[in-house]
Amino acid sequence: MLHSNSSVLLLLLLLQLSLTWRPSTGAALPARALGAEQCQRCSLLFRSLLDDVTELLKHKDVVCFGIKSVTPVVANVSDTVLACAPSQTQNSGCMMRRDSPFSQTECLANIKKDLDHYAATFESYLNTQLRNRTQEVPLLSPTLEQIKSLRKNCFPIPTEVPDSSKEEAASKWGGNNYENRKEMCKIIDGFYSRTITINRAMGYIASGEHRE
Numbered sequence: 001m002l003h004s005n006s007s008v009l010l011l012l013l014l015l016q017l018s019l020t021w022r023p024s025t026g027a028a029l030p031a032r033a034l035g036a037e038q039c040q041r042c043s044l045l046f047r048s049l050l051d052d053v054t055e056l057l058k059h060k061d062v063v064c065f066g067i068k069s070v071t072p073v074v075a076n077v078s079d080t081v082l083a084c085a086p087s088q089t090q091n092s093g094c095m096m097r098r099d100s101p102f103s104q105t106e107c108l109a110n111i112k113k114d115l116d117h118y119a120a121t122f123e124s125y126l127n128t129q130l131r132n133r134t135q136e137v138p139l140l141s142p143t144l145e146q147i148k149s150l151r152k153n154c155f156p157i158p159t160e161v162p163d164s165s166k167e168e169a170a171s172k173w174g175g176n177n178y179e180n181r182k183e184m185c186k187i188i189d190g191f192y193s194r195t196i197t198i199n200r201a202m203g204y205i206a207s208g209e210h211r212e
């Protein structure tokens with residue numbers, strides 16, 4: 001089962017790569033350099049995501065009720081921080097080092113992995129036994145919808161969140177709702193910092209600086 005899933009994933013990956021390498025322009029393809037217009041639109045959508053997550057953070061007590069300060073957990077399903085760091089020669093000082101030139105395709109592919117991961121995480125969390133559904137669903141749903149909208153508009157293939165992401169996400173929730181909320185509480189903090197990273201990367205891509 002696992003094996004056949006990975007084969008399908010590999011096939012999709014190869015398909016994506018072959019599409020990526022196709023020199024034509026036009027239709028939106030996954031993890032491929034974005035056209036100027038799509039790039040602007042996606043930058044705006046990621047900006048709205050940051051607004052949503054900022055709002056979510058303000059009210060995170062609904063999820064984090066009764067939980068002392070937690071260490072943020074950032075998804076390690078991707079290498080977004082490294083892959084989306086500007087090339088070393090193009091900046092000075094504090095940014096993360098990278099030895100290879102900036103690859104928009106690689107950066108976007110990692111952002112896509114983040115979106116899959118967080119869509120699955122939010123969705124599966126909302127399917128657990130929540131402490132107060134009336135409060136938690138309206139709090140988390142706008143962010144989930146924004147993530148889904150980004151997947152659909154900026155990374156249309158594959159249309160569905162992969163099963164592997166869903167399975168990985170579902171495996172986080174086993175405990176009682178206190179443990180689940182504690183985990184989600186860390187994830188919300190981590191997601192906020194990942195969203196900032198992604199927005200920086202989109203700003204960098206949209207500016208066209210990496211092409212100079």
Ligand SMILES: *[C@@H]1O[C@H](CO)[C@@H](O)[C@H](O)[C@H]1NC(C)=O
Nearest residue numbers: 073074075076077078079168
């Ligand atoms: C992500 O982190 C978890 C917990 O630290 C670890 O168990 C897992 O192997 C890591 N996954 C990857 C892909 O590095």
Ligand SMILES: *[C@@H]1O[C@H](CO)[C@@H](O)[C@H](O)[C@H]1NC(C)=O
Nearest residue numbers: 062130131132133134135136
């Ligand atoms: C859930 O939250 C709502 C809104 O704050 C509140 O009115 C309701 O009593 C809560 N329900 C439970 C089961 O705690």
